[in-house]
Amino acid sequence: MTPASEATLRAVGLVVLRSDRLVLDGVELELGRGGALLLTGPNGAGKSTLLRALAGLCPLAAGRIEWDGIDTRDAPTEHAGRLAYLGHQDALKPGLSLRENLHLTARTGGGDTVAALAAFGLEELAALPVRLLSAGQRRRAALARVLLADVPLWLLDEPSLGLDSAALVRLGVVLARHRDAGGMVIATTHVGLPLPDAAVLDLAA
Numbered sequence: 001m002t003p004a005s006e007a008t009l010r011a012v013g014l015v016v017l018r019s020d021r022l023v024l025d026g027v028e029l030e031l032g033r034g035g036a037l038l039l040t041g042p043n044g045a046g047k048s049t050l051l052r053a054l055a056g057l058c059p060l061a062a063g064r065i066e067w068d069g070i071d072t073r074d075a076p077t078e079h080a081g082r083l084a085y086l087g088h089q090d091a092l093k094p095g096l097s098l099r100e101n102l103h104l105t106a107r108t109g110g111g112d113t114v115a116a117l118a119a120f121g122l123e124e125l126a127a128l129p130v131r132l133l134s135a136g137q138r139r140r141a142a143l144a145r146v147l148l149a150d151v152p153l154w155l156l157d158e159p160s161l162g163l164d165s166a167a168l169v170r171l172g173v174v175l176a177r178h179r180d181a182g183g184m185v186i187a188t189t190h191v192g193l194p195l196p197d198a199a200v201l202d203l204a205a
């Protein structure tokens with residue numbers, strides 16, 4: 001874990017209920033620039049819930065999330081603008097081509113769509129409607145969107161789902177570049193991810 005004085009993102013005493021059920025009870029975490037954190041634990045442990053809470057998509061029953069010492073609830077627009085959230089759903093528009101989907105993201109994020117396609121080996125699929133892509137290809141496309149968003153904090157829910165071994169290597173390269181540039185990654189996984197030196201938060205513990 002990052003020493004407290006260097007932490008950019010800090011969660012303190014997070015309590016989250018879902019449909020009145022206590023899912024997270026006093027979760028603490030810290031992450032500095034360039035840092036990575038893997039969320040582990042059995043099905044239902046609350047990994048996705050924690051990612052959603054960090055993204056501001058799940059209300060907190062108690063506790064707080066800070067960015068550079070400021071409660072993110074006091075600056076929700078700034079917080080939303082500094083993070084990219086990849087859920088289980090790929091959030092792509094099925095009728096648009098892959099290139100059009102990425103251009104939509106680039107309109108707000110301003111990133112380089114050609115580089116994002118190349119990073120995940122998607123160049124030859126760019127003209128296809130997303131509905132025709134395989135599950136692993138769609139996952140790669142969704143990861144390309146994260147890259148394009150050009151934001152410091154990546155919140156990734158099982159990013160390797162459906163990826164073949166070559167795509168997993170590409171993901172490792174992209175994650176390393178993001179961290180080298182000072183970006184931060186928090187990801188859930190059941191199978192391990194190419195994130196060397198990542199801290200681990202086991203929600204079952």
Ligand SMILES: Nc1ncnc2c1ncn2[C@@H]1O[C@H](COP(=O)(O)OP(=O)(O)OP(=O)(O)O)[C@@H](O)[C@H]1O
Nearest residue numbers: 018019021023041042043044045046047048049050
């Ligand atoms: N919208 C919801 N309403 C009610 N309960 C929910 C909701 N979403 C999740 N839960 C419950 O919250 C608990 C934690 O779910 P969550 O999806 O965060 O777990 P997880 O650790 O990500 O699991 P998995 O490894 O299966 O992806 C589960 O018991 C789940 O049933």
